[in-house]
Amino acid sequence: xxxxxxxxxxxxxxxxxxxxxxxxxxxxxxxxxxxxxxxxxxxxxxxxxxxxxxxxxxxxxxxxxxxxxxxxxxxxxxxxxxxxxxxxxxxxxxxxxxxxxxxxxxxxxxxxxxxxxxxxxxxxxxxxxxxxxxxxxxxxxxxxxxxxxxxxxxxxxxxxxxxxxxxxxxxxxxxxxxxxxxxxxxxxxxxxxxxxxxxxxxxxxxxxxxxxxxxxxxxxxxxxxxxxxxxxxxxxxxxxxxxxxxxxxxxxxxx
Numbered sequence: 001x002x003x004x005x006x007x008x009x010x011x012x013x014x015x016x017x018x019x020x021x022x023x024x025x026x027x028x029x030x031x032x033x034x035x036x037x038x039x040x041x042x043x044x045x046x047x048x049x050x051x052x053x054x055x056x057x058x059x060x061x062x063x064x065x066x067x068x069x070x071x072x073x074x075x076x077x078x079x080x081x082x083x084x085x086x087x088x089x090x091x092x093x094x095x096x097x098x099x100x101x102x103x104x105x106x107x108x109x110x111x112x113x114x115x116x117x118x119x120x121x122x123x124x125x126x127x128x129x130x131x132x133x134x135x136x137x138x139x140x141x142x143x144x145x146x147x148x149x150x151x152x153x154x155x156x157x158x159x160x161x162x163x164x165x166x167x168x169x170x171x172x173x174x175x176x177x178x179x180x181x182x183x184x185x186x187x188x189x190x191x192x193x194x195x196x197x198x199x200x201x202x203x204x205x206x207x208x209x210x211x212x213x214x215x216x217x218x219x220x221x222x223x224x225x226x227x228x229x230x231x232x233x234x235x236x237x238x239x240x241x242x243x244x245x246x247x248x249x250x251x252x253x254x255x
Contacts (some may be wrong), residue, residue, distance in 0.1 A: 005029055006172040019145025042177040047172075050230070055178070056164055057227040062186030064220040065125070065159035071157060071213050072097070072132065075201075076148075081139050082206045087123065093148045100152020108157035117168050118231070121161035122224045126242035128154040146179035159186075160217075160219070165224075189216075202228075 006029045008017040014028075021028045023045040046055040076097060085093075112120040119179060130153035141148065170178040193216070200206050 004172070006176065010168065010172045023206075034088070039177075042174070044179065045174045046178055046181065053230050054169065055181075057223045057230065058169075058178070058182045059185040061121075061162050061220045061227070062159070062182045062225045063189035063192075064216045065162055065189065065222070066186040067189035067193035068128065068132070068213055068216040068220070069156060069159050069177075069193070069194075070190040071197050072086060074194040075209060078201065079135070079197075079209045084211075085141075085144070089141065089144075092142070096145055096148045097152035097155070100149040101156030102107060103149075104153035104155070104157035105160060107153065108161055112161060112164055117161045117164035117226060118228055121158055122159035122221055122228065123219050124154045124161055125221040125224065128158050129214045129221065130218060131155070132210055133214035136207070158217070162186075162220075187198055194200035 001022050003016070003021050003022075005017045005026065008020070009016070010028055019026050020026070030087070073094070076094050077087075080090040080093050081087065108120055108124060128151065131147060131154055134149060135144075135145055138144075162182065165181050166178050167175055193213070196212065197209060198207050200212065
């Protein structure tokens, strides 16, 4: 794949950026100062001015998203068994939901290219909430397979769209740090989700499992909706609009 034009411009490789611009018909982004190597300074840039709101909302979304992904992946067979399905079907559901996840990556990527990853992530998490909550209803086996596949389509790609949204929103100088920290904070959710599922089973409340994980998807939906509002209200030059109409932080930090 070709190098990012924003990265090339940041590094002063304007000739290479111009070649890519001509080849793909894309505008050359504005020049940014290269990010410093100081890790503390790089992290501090994520909280400069109004950017702390965006950073905090992305972290909360990633926590809820990975809680959902790892929680459902870990406990889906046991939860489906508690709903009355036999062991063979319960294990097959795990294969089906992952198959849906593979298909969902291609579908979400295509749509995000057109409408922007923040907008798509909001819709995807909302659909995930509906699909996961509906798994608690005992449907005919074929209908359940379809529902599980649909849940996989939205479940896994919703979290992937969070990473795409971070890359889309932050400027080149902060992008790698923002993605790294968003991923790292999300890993706390990846631990909490399976743990919480175990606590529900230990307490005999496994019937609440799908509702709990659907709630996590709704939390992610809500934080992204607030994020979109924050981005829309951020005054220039902190925010610019891309060709797809999505908001992006694009200012070089003053200090």
